[in-house]
Amino acid sequence: MTDAEATSGVPEATSGVLGELRGKARARLEPAHWDFFEGGAGRETALAENVRAFGRLALLPRVLRGAGEPDTAVELPGARASTPVLIAPTAFHRLAHHEGERATARAAAAAGTVLITSMASTTAVADVVAAAREVRADAAVWFQLYLQPRADVTEALVRRAEEAGCTALVVTADSPVFGRRARDDRNGFHDLPPGMAAENMRGLPGAPPDAPLDIAMSPALSWDHLRGLRERTELPILVKGVLHPDDARHAIGEGAAGLIVSNHGGRQLDAAPATVEALPRITEAVAGRIPVLLDGGIRSGADVVTALALGAAAVGVGRPVLWGLAAEGEAGVARVLAELTGQTAHVLALCGARDCADLNRDQVVLRGARGVAGG
Numbered sequence: 001m002t003d004a005e006a007t008s009g010v011p012e013a014t015s016g017v018l019g020e021l022r023g024k025a026r027a028r029l030e031p032a033h034w035d036f037f038e039g040g041a042g043r044e045t046a047l048a049e050n051v052r053a054f055g056r057l058a059l060l061p062r063v064l065r066g067a068g069e070p071d072t073a074v075e076l077p078g079a080r081a082s083t084p085v086l087i088a089p090t091a092f093h094r095l096a097h098h099e100g101e102r103a104t105a106r107a108a109a110a111a112g113t114v115l116i117t118s119m120a121s122t123t124a125v126a127d128v129v130a131a132a133r134e135v136r137a138d139a140a141v142w143f144q145l146y147l148q149p150r151a152d153v154t155e156a157l158v159r160r161a162e163e164a165g166c167t168a169l170v171v172t173a174d175s176p177v178f179g180r181r182a183r184d185d186r187n188g189f190h191d192l193p194p195g196m197a198a199e200n201m202r203g204l205p206g207a208p209p210d211a212p213l214d215i216a217m218s219p220a221l222s223w224d225h226l227r228g229l230r231e232r233t234e235l236p237i238l239v240k241g242v243l244h245p246d247d248a249r250h251a252i253g254e255g256a257a258g259l260i261v262s263n264h265g266g267r268q269l270d271a272a273p274a275t276v277e278a279l280p281r282i283t284e285a286v287a288g289r290i291p292v293l294l295d296g297g298i299r300s301g302a303d304v305v306t307a308l309a310l311g312a313a314a315v316g317v318g319r320p321v322l323w324g325l326a327a328e329g330e331a332g333v334a335r336v337l338a339e340l341t342g343q344t345a346h347v348l349a350l351c352g353a354r355d356c357a358d359l360n361r362d363q364v365v366l367r368g369a370r371g372v373a374g375g
């Protein structure tokens with residue numbers, strides 16, 4: 001058994017553009033690298049449920065609303081995107097394609113969307129932003145950050161992201177420890193191969209000159225560290241990995257500019273719920289004060305519109321972007337973004353929506369029941 005269908009029955013894409021790219025990626029990648037990209041923690045329940053939960057939901061279209069051609073643009077902290085489909089931060093793009101994050105950045109910029117570039121990228125953040133800005137001068141790149149136990153290390157990373165031209169920080173809060181991933185254990189995959197490194201981690205305080213520091217994950221991190229970060233940067237900060245409504249309220253109290261409802265693509269707490277099932281309680285708690293984004297299991301325009309109807313301002317896509325990158329490089333990522341955005345526009349039109357905000361949570365219903373999802 002080498003993939004999620006076998007281990008947990010995740011109904012991943014097998015047809016359409018995404019299915020084609022997924023198949024091509026799988027054929028091209030070394031099995032251990034495929035498993036690293038595709039796998040999740042534990043029994044891969046959260047991974048499978050992210051996808052399955054969307055399949056349990058249906059959309060109630062509104063009719064005869066004279067909505068016209070839908071506008072897919074969204075306004076976000078530090079970005080105006082022409083699509084609600086953003087690129088979620090994923091590590092190690094050079095494992096997928098030799099052009100790595102540069103290829104992803106060019107495709108994101110050309111599509112007019114936000115690349116949330118991972119702190120664990122195999123290309124330095126300055127080079128990622130430069131690649132995006134070669135395509136589009138006002139391309140938005142956000143920097144995903146794991147708060148480091150050493151404040152001087154975190155600060156050095158933030159200065160790098162600022163100097164590179166990133167327009168927001170995304171603090172990943174769901175990783176007090178690294179998830180246990182059975183596939184990586186079985187494959188003995190725990191590090192990048194020779195010749196590749198986490199380029200943002202070079203030359204930081206406490207590291208030998210030019211050697212990359214390991215990314216630390218720490219259960220000692222608290223809201224105090226987030227507050228410390230806020231005091232040291234002008235960039236808007238989004239908190240990624242929020243699933244509990246009280247944490248959403250807490251993040252607002254600490255001045256977060258946005259939230260990303262996420263279970264890290266099922267790679268951290270395997271017992272976590274599907275993200276779309278956690279979303280309604282979060283948007284209810286937030287009550288429009290800051291934008292709430294979602295990632296996990298987005299594989300179609302209907303999934304995007306379902307998340308939007310439940311109150312998300314935008315969504316992030318992780319694995320499908322890696323499929324596109326591994327299969328066809330920049331062109332493959334462009335195909336994934338065009339496909340998901342095109343489907344989203346089509347579903348918005350079929351639902352009678354003018355734009356991404358012109359939807360209501362009463363349009364999302366549980367299949368096989370008469371109730372409305374999330375109450």
Ligand SMILES: Cc1cc2nc3c(=O)[nH]c(=O)nc-3n(C[C@H](O)[C@H](O)[C@H](O)COP(=O)(O)O)c2cc1C
Pocket residue numbers: 036037038050088089090091118119120144172240262263264265266267295296297298316317318319320
């Ligand atoms: C291979 C891989 C690497 C990831 N690396 C990171 C990371 O470096 N930082 C982070 O915050 N999230 C990371 N994530 C989680 C994604 O940002 C996102 O939450 C998840 O992939 C969304 O689910 P999806 O893959 O079903 O779209 C990673 C996910 C994958 C699949």
Ligand SMILES: O=C(O)C(=O)c1ccccc1
Pocket residue numbers: 091120215264267
């Ligand atoms: O694999 C991941 O999900 C991830 O977040 C990560 C973080 C640091 C290094 C490599 C991967």
